[in-house]
Amino acid sequence: MSYPYQIKSVDQYNAAYEKSVKDPEGFWGEVAANFYWRKKWDKVLEWNFKKPTIKWFGGGKLNITENCIDRHLDTLGNTPAIIWESNDPEEHHRVLTYRDLHAKVVQFANVLKNNGVKKGDRVCIYMGMVPELAIAVLACARIGAIHSVVFGGFSAQSIADRLQDAKAEFVVTMDGAFRGNKEIPLKSVIDDALVQCPFVKRVIVLTRTRTAVSMIKGRDVWWEDEIRIVETQGNPDCPAEEMDAEDMLFILYTSGSTGKPKGVVHTCGGYMVYTNYSFVNVFQYQPGDVHFCTADIGWITGHSYIVYGPLSAGATSLMFEGIPTWPNAGRFWDIVDKYKVNVLYTAPTAIRSLMGFGLDPVKDHKLDSLKVLGTVGEPINEEAWHWYDEHIGKKKCPIVDTWWQTETGGILISNLAGVTPAKPAHATLPLPGVQPILVDENGKEVTGNSVSGNLCIKFPWPGMLRTTYGDHERCRQNYFATYDNLYFTGDGCLRDEVGNYRITGRVDDVLNVSGHRIGTAEVENAINMHAGVVESAVVGYPHDIKGQGIYAFVIYQGTHGDDTLARQDITKTVSRIIGAIAKPDKIQFVSGLPKTRSGKIMRRILRKIAEGEIDKLGDTSTLLDPAVVNEIANGRL
């Protein structure tokens, strides 16, 4: 494959950027021409940020799996598409060539069809990091079903909420998943979720941990049995469904500042073009490179840079089932050497946690195959950046600090590896085709350099979200109503003296804990479900490893003197309602919360207390009961 849209110098970057602004349709039309379309688009772009309506490559027909698999078969049939490293280093790894992947995706697509899944149906996928997860995702795309992958760390209640919101009648799961020294009982979590979801018609269960699970007659079937049925049917093919460019490809739920998580919708054509374009440019992909993205496919990073981006480029994507610290903190480095990984893409939280183990786990590794390092998910602190550069990249590998979001589909702001300059802790420059703008509280543009503001994007790019599933108004409200005619990211941002962007974190009530997005309102709702809780307020605070920790202030009735147990009860409740990723790190019992006279909780004050900046609480005179602030500050954990 060739990638004529790959930018190889600063001059080319500048020229591409200029073209993308002056003639966006010409720019993206040229990129999109490198894909396999059953029918070419009629119009590259139609858009209106007020409604919003965003249509890329309208009238174009395609199937993303033909671009990710079929078109590579002649040239890359024997090339590994997916290399899989098991949780247990002793278990044999698996390699799926593009030809193998084709066979498996087609087979499972037929399984889905046999089980009644049709184009447009929603399929919830709740699995661990095994190749079958990627296969299930691609099989859905093959037949035009809309996948909704739910991360294996979410609770039964979270799954039920997502199933109900998406009205998904089909689930693909596994008996259990291995993660480090733990086994996650996925099927049993699904069983609990389905008590609230009688509309689910079929659950397909892959065997992995071989733990006992309940299988309900008429509803639950084994993956392996279904494959055998397909084999006996003797039909080795499953032609790809022809999709409109703007047909939905998937839904992925993510947290916002209010209410329950929303289903971000991505569509077939634009998402394909954008993930591929950003993959090829940011990581400077070269044929033969082994790309190791350490994310879970349950998050957008895994969707875009384990599955769709690399595979559409014909790359070899490495999938890892386990965690970086098991059986020891050298696991990533073992994997890098074992498979001669060229690109390592991970999160600052992983880097910080590995830094904590010192250099012993790193030192016996060559790491000489590495060419590019990447980071994603949260701001990276300079210390972690330098450690990554020095000890992993040996100062020879450019680090790409990639800023983006579930909603953006792919990387929007990042240096291009070895092409445009890196700057520690800065995402640096927008990719050509991306037009960031900083605005002040009133939506007025902040121009010039050495400034800060709220980060917005003023022009569409192909990978952007189209709607939030089942509730378009929520999409408008959340992203397009804060500032007129702009997409609002929710992030604060600095622009340095030469125009590099540095993302400073969320300016809304969304936390970023170990790179996972969690809404404070969601955590509060979960805490408030606990029987003893009267009211709660949740804020973030700086955490050495997680980036942000969760600090909960809770008014509690009757701990009966056992605060520790009461805290454990609350934690358990949050795990049950959302999942272990949302457990508060600190729970402080208080007798009241700082509220304005109109009853609004003043989070600004709580944030300062949680951050330990007690001398910077600001004006507290408008509070209903200023005395409560002292009490809370004195009791700080």
Ligand code: PRX
């Ligand atoms: O605050 C930004 C932060 O992660 C948020 C998006 O989270 P999510 O949708 O879960 O997607 C994460 C993976 C793309 C953003 O609003 N974020 C992401 N990347 C960076 C970042 N903050 C600073 N620097 C980054 N490179």
